[in-house]
Amino acid sequence: MIEARKRRRMARAKRMVTIVFMIGLIWFSILQTGVSIQTLLAGLPNMKTLVKEMFPPDWSYFISITEPMLATVRMAVLGTTFGALFAFPVALFASSNVAKFPLIYQISRFIMNLIRTIPELLLAALFVPIFGIGEVSGILAITVFSFGIIAKLLYEAIEAIDPGPLEAMTAVGANKMQWIFYGILPQVSAHFMSYALYSFEINVRAAAVLGYVGAGGIGLILNNALSFYQYDRVLTIVLYTFFVVLLIDLASNYVRRKLI
Amino acid sequence: MKMHKPIRKRVRTWIAILIVLAIYIWAFAGAPIMEIKETAINSMKGMFTGLIHPDWGYVYDPDGEDLLRSLLETLAIAILGTFISAILCIPFALLAALNVSKSRSTAATFKVVLSAIRVFPELILALIFIKAVGLGPFAGILALGIHSIGMLGKLIAESIENLDLSASEAITASGANKMQTLWFAVVPEVLPAFMSYTLYRFEISVRAAAILGIVGAGGIGAPLIFALNGHTWDRVGIILIGIVVMVTTIDLISSSIRRRIV
Amino acid sequence: MIEFKNVSKVYPNGTVGLKNINIEIAEGDFVVIVGLSGAGKSTFLRSINRLHEITEGDISIDGCSITEARGKPLLEIRRRIGMIFQNFNLVKRSTVLRNVLSGRVGYHSTIRTILGLFPKEDVALAFNALEKVNIKEKAYSRADELSGGQQQRVSIARAIAQEAKIILADEPVASLDPYTTTQVMDHLKQVNEELGITTIVNLHFVDLARQYATRIIGIRAGEIVFDGPVAEATDDVFSEIYGRQIKRDELLGEPV
Numbered sequence: 001m002i003e004a005r006k007r008r009r010m011a012r013a014k015r016m017v018t019i020v021f022m023i024g025l026i027w028f029s030i031l032q033t034g035v036s037i038q039t040l041l042a043g044l045p046n047m048k049t050l051v052k053e054m055f056p057p058d059w060s061y062f063i064s065i066t067e068p069m070l071a072t073v074r075m076a077v078l079g080t081t082f083g084a085l086f087a088f089p090v091a092l093f094a095s096s097n098v099a100k101f102p103l104i105y106q107i108s109r110f111i112m113n114l115i116r117t118i119p120e121l122l123l124a125a126l127f128v129p130i131f132g133i134g135e136v137s138g139i140l141a142i143t144v145f146s147f148g149i150i151a152k153l154l155y156e157a158i159e160a161i162d163p164g165p166l167e168a169m170t171a172v173g174a175n176k177m178q179w180i181f182y183g184i185l186p187q188v189s190a191h192f193m194s195y196a197l198y199s200f201e202i203n204v205r206a207a208a209v210l211g212y213v214g215a216g217g218i219g220l221i222l223n224n225a226l227s228f229y230q231y232d233r234v235l236t237i238v239l240y241t242f243f244v245v246l247l248i249d250l251a252s253n254y255v256r257r258k259l260i
Numbered sequence: 261m262k263m264h265k266p267i268r269k270r271v272r273t274w275i276a277i278l279i280v281l282a283i284y285i286w287a288f289a290g291a292p293i294m295e296i297k298e299t300a301i302n303s304m305k306g307m308f309t310g311l312i313h314p315d316w317g318y319v320y321d322p323d324g325e326d327l328l329r330s331l332l333e334t335l336a337i338a339i340l341g342t343f344i345s346a347i348l349c350i351p352f353a354l355l356a357a358l359n360v361s362k363s364r365s366t367a368a369t370f371k372v373v374l375s376a377i378r379v380f381p382e383l384i385l386a387l388i389f390i391k392a393v394g395l396g397p398f399a400g401i402l403a404l405g406i407h408s409i410g411m412l413g414k415l416i417a418e419s420i421e422n423l424d425l426s427a428s429e430a431i432t433a434s435g436a437n438k439m440q441t442l443w444f445a446v447v448p449e450v451l452p453a454f455m456s457y458t459l460y461r462f463e464i465s466v467r468a469a470a471i472l473g474i475v476g477a478g479g480i481g482a483p484l485i486f487a488l489n490g491h492t493w494d495r496v497g498i499i500l501i502g503i504v505v506m507v508t509t510i511d512l513i514s515s516s517i518r519r520r521i522v
Numbered sequence: 523m524i525e526f527k528n529v530s531k532v533y534p535n536g537t538v539g540l541k542n543i544n545i546e547i548a549e550g551d552f553v554v555i556v557g558l559s560g561a562g563k564s565t566f567l568r569s570i571n572r573l574h575e576i577t578e579g580d581i582s583i584d585g586c587s588i589t590e591a592r593g594k595p596l597l598e599i600r601r602r603i604g605m606i607f608q609n610f611n612l613v614k615r616s617t618v619l620r621n622v623l624s625g626r627v628g629y630h631s632t633i634r635t636i637l638g639l640f641p642k643e644d645v646a647l648a649f650n651a652l653e654k655v656n657i658k659e660k661a662y663s664r665a666d667e668l669s670g671g672q673q674q675r676v677s678i679a680r681a682i683a684q685e686a687k688i689i690l691a692d693e694p695v696a697s698l699d700p701y702t703t704t705q706v707m708d709h710l711k712q713v714n715e716e717l718g719i720t721t722i723v724n725l726h727f728v729d730l731a732r733q734y735a736t737r738i739i740g741i742r743a744g745e746i747v748f749d750g751p752v753a754e755a756t757d758d759v760f761s762e763i764y765g766r767q768i769k770r771d772e773l774l775g776e777p778v
Contacts, residue, residue, distance in 0.1 A: 035401060
């Protein structure tokens with residue numbers, strides 16, 4: 001009886017501490033960043049002007065940006081593909097049921113986690129000084145980024161598979177490669193493609209803005225339109241991106257549902 | 261008597277392969293050629309050197325702008341942005357969930373609205389808000405907050421849809437109105453998922469906040485771009501290290517909390 | 523011919539899995555192993571194809587020691603041993619045909635098998651094997667579309683396609699209903715008698731053991747406590763093996 005009461009009191013205390021802590025965090029953040037409702041209210045008319053300048057979108061502009069739009073999708077396709085290709089072997093190395101030595105999978109997971117801390121735009125910003133302005137930097141940034149996402153999801157899937165068929169493959173005398181291709185691959189191939197498509201959805205959105213730092217695609221054009229204050233063109237670009245992403249999302253979700 | 265694979269399955273597989281092949285031929289046909297410029301090698305060397313010998317002096321400078329201040333500002337942007345989106349996404353999520361919303365069409369509409377919010381690039385949102393509240397972290401917070409509603413809203417709508425609402429039936433049967441049903445049946449069930457997803461979104465927001473500075477919305481983004489453009493590789497190095505450390509720490513804390521929740 | 527010489531297995535935490543096993547199993551035997559759960563039946567069976575390692579002694583198959591084999595020789599020994607599992611262990615998302623063919627991977631190079639380029643003879647072998655267990659019409663169905671009994675028959679087909687000399691069956695019928703159990707056991711017996719494949723089966727149903735075995739081995743606490751023809755395996759003998767009277771759930775009952 002007393003135990004239960006003590007536990008409840010502790011739970012309540014924990015909740016109180018958490019709430020106080022969170023309020024503290026928020027307060028600290030407000031101080032640090034100088035947020036104030038007044039500023040927001042004061043600035044609203046500016047925003048309204050801006051939004052008004054955006055409408056209506058420059059309809060004729062749609063045609064001229066189709067080419068860069070396709071280039072953006074292309075960047076995402078290539079980047080996701082290469083990222084997925086690299087992710088597959090590394091995910092195998094990172095799975096404890098495939099890589100028997102802890103050192104192997106620990107190092108693989110460490111590298112994976114390291115890569116996943118850097119957002120795509122940052123990767124692109126790092127690649128541009130090396131590979132120059134243009135699509136190459138974008139594709140590489142997307143490759144590295146997709147690699148991080150897909151490898152993590154994939155190795156978690158690999159560790160969760162049914163060990164039975166793996167045992168069966170050892171029993172029939174398969175070597176390691178055959179064991180992987182007949183035991184592991186069939187069980188995770190659907191997951192793999194699903195993760196690749198999920199990553200592709202994210203990458204198309206990212207590809208659209210990577211150009212802002214010079215990594216090719218529609219982002220470059222966006223940057224230009226912004227610098228020349230052509231806000232109606234900005235809206236055109238945004239709408240176009242929206243529709244392309246929506247289409248791709250729909251197609252991707254359809255395929256992903258079929259895979260499961 | 262040998263058997264062949266059923267015709268329909270074969271046809272479908274072949275169509276799928278052809279579509280994928282077509283996409284890849286198109287993609288590779290227009291692919292850019294990778295050329296490594298002279299300056300590229302220097303930049304790469306510079307970055308490596310910068311990582312190995314980072315600009316430690318930048319970490320803490322009591323008077324001026326330093327790494328810690330920028331990182332803390334980035335963190336603050338992420339905290340407030342996630343907080344705002346967590347609160348604002350609730351009505352959206354409720355309206356987008358098939359089993360809670362008034363009708364199927366309302367749910368579908370709000371799902372599209374959430375998708376639209378998700379697609380709208382954070383960067384542009386940040387630029388719009390900069391027009392309103394000026395350069396600096398406030399714009400970043402607003403942009404992040406509004407944009408995150410899309411993702412959080414969708415995830416929470418999905419968890420609401422996955423709920424077993426038999427408990428709510430019992431409560432409605434005992435005479436509760438819609439609000440009370442929500443509070444007593446839906447909220448407690450979805451709270452763990454809500455907190456888990458908010459933390460997950462927070463992890464992503466920290467990364468996003470690091471980028472928003474590139475357009476001037478505060479955080480570590482701006483100093484990084486300056487350092488990159490100015491080729492001060494040691495500063496680039498220390499900023500990268502700082503970002504990696506911060507994100508990794510947040511991820512570790514967040515995932516350990518999330519494990520406790522579930 | 524399988525030979526165990528002074529075989530023991532002691533786990534790192536000190537538990538004894540097998541204690542000083544000395545036994546010979548002749549070609550063509552249909553041996554059933556009985557004993558309590560945890561007595562060592564599974565360890566015994568799995569040490570034959572080295573899914574479990576032993577800590578002492580030697581196991582040899584047709585004169586070749588599997589205990590000492592490494593690398594390619596080990597795989598070559600394994601490909602002639604088929605294994606049937608309690609949980610079937612088929613790849614659920616692959617077709618029945620692919621599952622059966624996967625038994626042939628030990629016979630070909632890595633590249634060929636990865637690309638799925640099995641020679642015609644292998645495919646013919648696979649179909650013949652499927653026909654032997656009366657399931658040829660399901661060749662292109664996905665494994666998870668089959669019932670338990672059907673999946674187990676596919677496992678048997680895989681072993682046949684391996685051109686196995688030995689079949690190891692670890693509780694092959696524990697997940698099946700009585701009617702399907704009889705079906706599967708009949709197939710195993712048939713394969714043993716028609717193709718002369720040495721068959722070793724772990725069972726925990728006493729009456730089933732009596733019905734199908736020619737030779738019964740009883741294991742208790744890692745040691746062989748009985749080894750002899752079915753006729754000698756009386757109820758008293760079984761009590762000795764189990765250390766107590768036979769319980770009701772160790773009898774399958776009348777087959778349908």
